[in-house]
Amino acid sequence: MTRNLHAGGQRNGGLSMSVFTEDELQDIHLATLEVLARTGVFVEDEEALDVFEEGGCFVDRAARIVRLPGWVVEDAIRSAPSTITLAGRVPSRDFVVESDRVGFTNFGEGIQVVDPRDGTLRAPTKDDVAAATRLIDALDEIDVLERPIAHEVPQAVAPLHNAEAILNNTTKHVFIGPLSGALLKKIVAMAAAVVGGEAKLRARPLVSFITCPVSPLKLVKDCCEIIMESARAGMTCNILSMAMAGGSSPVTLAGTLVTHNAEVLSGITLSQLTRRAPLPPEVVAELRAIVQDAERELGVH
Numbered sequence: 579m580t581r582n583l584h585a586g587g588q589r590n591g592g593l594s595m596s597v598f599t600e601d602e603l604q605d606i607h608l609a610t611l612e613v614l615a616r617t618g619v620f621v622e623d624e625e626a627l628d629v630f631e632e633g634g635c636f637v638d639r640a641a642r643i644v645r646l647p648g649w650v651v652e653d654a655i656r657s658a659p660s661t662i663t664l665a666g667r668v669p670s671r672d673f674v675v676e677s678d679r680v681g682f683t684n685f686g687e688g689i690q691v692v693d694p695r696d697g698t699l700r701a702p703t704k705d706d707v708a709a710a711t712r713l714i715d716a717l718d719e720i721d722v723l724e725r726p727i728a729h730e731v732p733q734a735v736a737p738l739h740n741a742e743a744i745l746n747n748t749t750k751h752v753f754i755g756p757l758s759g760a761l762l763k764k765i766v767a768m769a770a771a772v773v774g775g776e777a778k779l780r781a782r783p784l785v786s787f788i789t790c791p792v793s794p795l796k797l798v799k800d801c802c803e804i805i806m807e808s809a810r811a812g813m814t815c816n817i818l819s820m821a822m823a824g825g826s827s828p829v830t831l832a833g834t835l836v837t838h839n840a841e842v843l844s845g846i847t848l849s850q851l852t853r854r855a856p857l858p859p860e861v862v863a864e865l866r867a868i869v870q871d872a873e874r875e876l877g878v879h
Contacts, residue, residue, distance in 0.1 A: 579663070579669065579670070579672040579673070579674060580671075580672065580673045580674065580681075580721060581674045581676075581679065582673075582679055582680050582681050582721065585678050585679070585680045597831070598832075602832070605832075606832055606835050606836055606839065607839070609832075609836045610836050610839040610840050610843060611648040611651060611652075613795075613836060613837075613840045614645070614646040614648075614651055614840050614843065614844060615645055615646060615647055615648055616645065617645075617795065618636075618638075618643045618644050618645035618646065618795075619643070619644055619646070619791075619795045619796065619797055619840065619841070619844045620641075620642055620643060620644075620795060620796040620797065621637075621642055621643075621644045621797045621802060622642060622796070622797065622798045622799040622802065623797070623798075623799045623802035623803060623806075625802070625806065625858070626797065626802035626805075626806065626848055627639065627642065627644065629806065629848060629851050629852055629855050630644045630646070630847075630848065630851065631644075632851070632855055633650060633847070633851035633854075633855070634647060634649075634650050635647065635650055635847075644844075646843075646844060646847055650847060650851075651843055651844075651847050653850075654843070654846050654847040654849075654850040654851070655843070655846065657850050658846055658849075658850060660676065660677065661674065661675065661676045662674075662675045662676075662814055663675075664722055664751035664783075664786060664814070665751060665782035665783055665784055666749050666750050666751050666784070667748070667749040667750075667772065667773070667784060668749045671749050671750045671751065672751070673721045673722055673750075673751055681721040681722065682719060682720055682721055683720060683721065683722050683723065683724045683753070684710075684714050684720055684723065684724055684726075685724065686724035686725045686726060686727065686753070686755070686788075687727065688702060688726060688727070689701070689702075689727075689729070690702070691706050691710075694709075701729040701730065702726060702727065702728055702729055703728055703729065703730045704728040704730065704731055704739050704740075704742075704743050705743075706726065706728065707725070707726040707727065707728045707739075707740055707743040707744065708743040708744075708746070708747050710726040711723065711726065711743060711744045711747040711748050712747045712748070714748065714750070715747065715748040715749060715750055720750075721750070721751075722750055722751040722752070722753060723744065723748050723750045723751065723752050723753065724752075724753045724788070725737075725740045725741070725744055725752065725753065725754045725755065726740070726744075727740055728740055728743070735761070736757075737754060737755065737756045737757050737761050737765060738761060738764055738765065738768070740754065741754055741765045741768050741769075741785075742768065745768060745769065745772050745784075745785075751784065751785075751786065752784065752785050752786070753785075753786050753787070753788050753816060754785055754786075754787060754788065755787070755788040755789065756787055756804055757800060758800050758803055758804070759800075759803030759804060759806065759807040760803075762787060762803070762804055762807045762808065762811075763807060763811075765785060765787075766779070766785070766807075766811050766813070769783075769784045769785045772784060780811075780812045783811075783812065783813045783814065785813065786808075786813060786814040786815065786816060787804055787808045787813065787814070787815045787816065788815070788816045788818060789801045789804040789805060789815060789816075789817060789818070789845075790817075790818045790819070790820050791817065791819055791820070791841040791842075791844070791845060792820070793819060793820050793821040793822065793826035793827055793837060793841065794821065794826050794827055794837050794841075795837065795840060795841060795844075796841075797841075797844060797845065797848065801817075801845070802848065805817065805845050805848050805849050805852070806848065806849070806852045808849065809848075809849045809850075809852040809853045810852065810853075810857075810861075815845075815849060817841070817842050817845035817846065817849075819837070819838040819839075819841040819842050821834050821837045821838040821841065822834075
């Protein structure tokens with residue numbers, strides 16, 4: 579298991595830089611809570627609207643705007659874990675994520691690759707994904723893997739091709755952008771096959787997921803699906819804001835951080851509320867069917 583150094587801690591040696599004071603950071607947090615409570619976020623997915631409403635948020639169904647009371651957001655923050663172990667296929671590749679602890683990953687959205695044989699620049703293939711994964715797996719300086727992407731495969735199911743090439747070529751923890759809740763479920767099934775079943779996967783999640791809200795302040799349908807299905811699978815979801823200062827957020831650093839935080843915290847709140855919410859009716863029906871099948875198989879009446 580790897581625990582990298584903390585950044586910015588008070589130590590005798592080394593350098594650190596504090597852009598904001600603790601009081602200024604608190605001001606940014608309070609401004610974020612105000613934006614979430616007064617302006618709210620656009621939520622495209624109907625089921626996510628239900629989860630927010632059941633969790634105590636104010637939902638405008640016609641406009642699809644959710645206003646999140648401060649206490650709901652603060653409760654989600656408190657209930658979220660402060661330490662996460664990103665499990666590798668082998669325990670020695672586990673990586674611990676904690677406050678201020680710095681780790682390194684590759685960048686996973688490369689749209690072109692330099693061919694190692696003839697030096698030409700071209701779109702990456704599934705074979706390139708496998709080769710890049712083996713390279714990343716061999717580099718001790720990279721702690722977790724963020725998926726390379728293939729372009730020659732059908733893009734509607736590209737995350738599944740990426741997952742197949744990656745899971746077969748690394749022992750490190752993997753982050754994958756699944757594009758939708760439906761594809762996420764299939765990647766969970768693939769990861770379960772690697773580790774030997776869903777129970778083992780829940781105990782040591784081999785994969786985490788990535789999704790991006792649309793700035794400013796939008797949780798679109800695929801984003802909501804990925805957050806909720808990650809929560810139900812007991813797996814981590816990296817909610818990655820794309821707020822762009824002067825474009826999709828205020829030009830100031832503090833203003834951009836408010837937008838950024840609002841998007842991330844709305845996603846974290848959706849995740850934590852999903853973990854507590856009743857299961858969807860179709861899942862309840864599936865669980866009941868499994869019990870009934872087991873009773874028939876065992877001759878229980």
